[in-house]
Amino acid sequence: MKQTKDRKAEILQTAALLFKQKGYSAVTMRDLADAVGIKAASLYNHINSKQQILSEIIFAIAEDFTEGIEEIVAQETNAQAKLKAVVAQHITLTADNPYGMAALNNDWMHLEDRLEYYLKLRNQYEKRFREIVLNGQQSGQLKNVSHEILLFSVLSTLRNLYLWIPRKADLQKEKLIDDLSEILLQGVVQ
Amino acid sequence: MKQTKDRKAEILQTAALLFKQKGYSAVTMRDLADAVGIKAASLYNHINSKQQILSEIIFAIAEDFTEGIEEIVAQETNAQAKLKAVVAQHITLTADNPYGMAALNNDWMHLEDRLEYYLKLRNQYEKRFREIVLNGQQSGQLKNVSHEILLFSVLSTLRNLYLWIPRKADLQKEKLIDDLSEILLQGVVQ
DNA sequence: GTCTATAGCCGGATAGAC
DNA sequence: GTCTATCCGGCTATAGAC
Numbered sequence: 001m002k003q004t005k006d007r008k009a010e011i012l013q014t015a016a017l018l019f020k021q022k023g024y025s026a027v028t029m030r031d032l033a034d035a036v037g038i039k040a041a042s043l044y045n046h047i048n049s050k051q052q053i054l055s056e057i058i059f060a061i062a063e064d065f066t067e068g069i070e071e072i073v074a075q076e077t078n079a080q081a082k083l084k085a086v087v088a089q090h091i092t093l094t095a096d097n098p099y100g101m102a103a104l105n106n107d108w109m110h111l112e113d114r115l116e117y118y119l120k121l122r123n124q125y126e127k128r129f130r131e132i133v134l135n136g137q138q139s140g141q142l143k144n145v146s147h148e149i150l151l152f153s154v155l156s157t158l159r160n161l162y163l164w165i166p167r168k169a170d171l172q173k174e175k176l177i178d179d180l181s182e183i184l185l186q187g188v189v190q
Numbered sequence: 191m192k193q194t195k196d197r198k199a200e201i202l203q204t205a206a207l208l209f210k211q212k213g214y215s216a217v218t219m220r221d222l223a224d225a226v227g228i229k230a231a232s233l234y235n236h237i238n239s240k241q242q243i244l245s246e247i248i249f250a251i252a253e254d255f256t257e258g259i260e261e262i263v264a265q266e267t268n269a270q271a272k273l274k275a276v277v278a279q280h281i282t283l284t285a286d287n288p289y290g291m292a293a294l295n296n297d298w299m300h301l302e303d304r305l306e307y308y309l310k311l312r313n314q315y316e317k318r319f320r321e322i323v324l325n326g327q328q329s330g331q332l333k334n335v336s337h338e339i340l341l342f343s344v345l346s347t348l349r350n351l352y353l354w355i356p357r358k359a360d361l362q363k364e365k366l367i368d369d370l371s372e373i374l375l376q377g378v379v380q
Numbered sequence: 381g382t383c384t385a386t387a388g389c390c391g392g393a394t395a396g397a398c
Numbered sequence: 399g400t401c402t403a404t405c406c407g408g409c410t411a412t413a414g415a416c
Contacts, residue, residue: 002399022299025215029392041394042400050392080379106296109212142378145369153373156350157343164342179335183343187377188332189270192381219410232382234411 020102079136090158101162210292269326280348291352
């Protein structure tokens, strides 16, 4: 009834929502089919396997992040501006696709054939982020605490945005970028 | 061969490790038995069900957190000291049981009978945390940004410690408490 | 306390009619 | 493009021997 392309997008979107709620392994093809309103066997006219669904959801986002941080690193701005740009990127990509972000964060270990490629992208992302932090410390803009703790702390918050953003119905993106950057960069104490 | 009590502790500990790696649903009783070095059927001499394993892992920690934050709230100290005490509690409990923390964070939705009790404990914890933040804002110690964003940001980092602490073989707990409190409270900019 | 064997159910995926 | 029917393998859990 529906066109293949629309239906496939609907399947991927619904799958991402279910993966967020229960995790990849706990979602069955029958669960997914029910949520879409068709029978499990019919899913296979649009996708080849459950594994392919996970892979498409994850890499659509992972590649955006990798490209985005390369642009930020290339900017001729100071470390503080680069960190704010990273915060903005996380907020923008998470707001666009919060359930996909959940899969990226929580279900990557269930990737099979493309697990190595995922790990490569993630390591590349963290390497670029680390460069920004180390440069900021060398130039005296950022505190000389362990860059590992700094990286862990900021990235933990950014990676968890998917838990928080969908609850804000009327998301004021620019305000969130300003407020969260302020908290992460300047702290919470008056 | 082994005593029931030792074996049960070994099973719970091994299960927590496997749950961290793949999530509750993707870990089979055969996986767990293999990792312990016995056959799947033998697990049932020590535990009643897979569900009971998850429940015991999660509530052992969840109750510690709930009790701990009640003590912190009751302290006669300012908001900054209370927040540092919360950071210290998270670091201590995570260092004691990092894999259990993973289950607490990622697998709680697979609780069946005791899901409501879990949600009650979690809501109580967040309520106490929110009280600390709101009091700190009213007394002028903490910035007047949205307390929701502040809470989300700090709690995201603390809840992700389980990903980071096990990688630090020679964890210097007191130093980590100082450094992470500094970053979360005072920010990263010089 | 551990084993082998197996019950009974549910998982992903395919075949073929419409 | 969706359906019914089904394969077959893997799942949790139990029975009963040692």
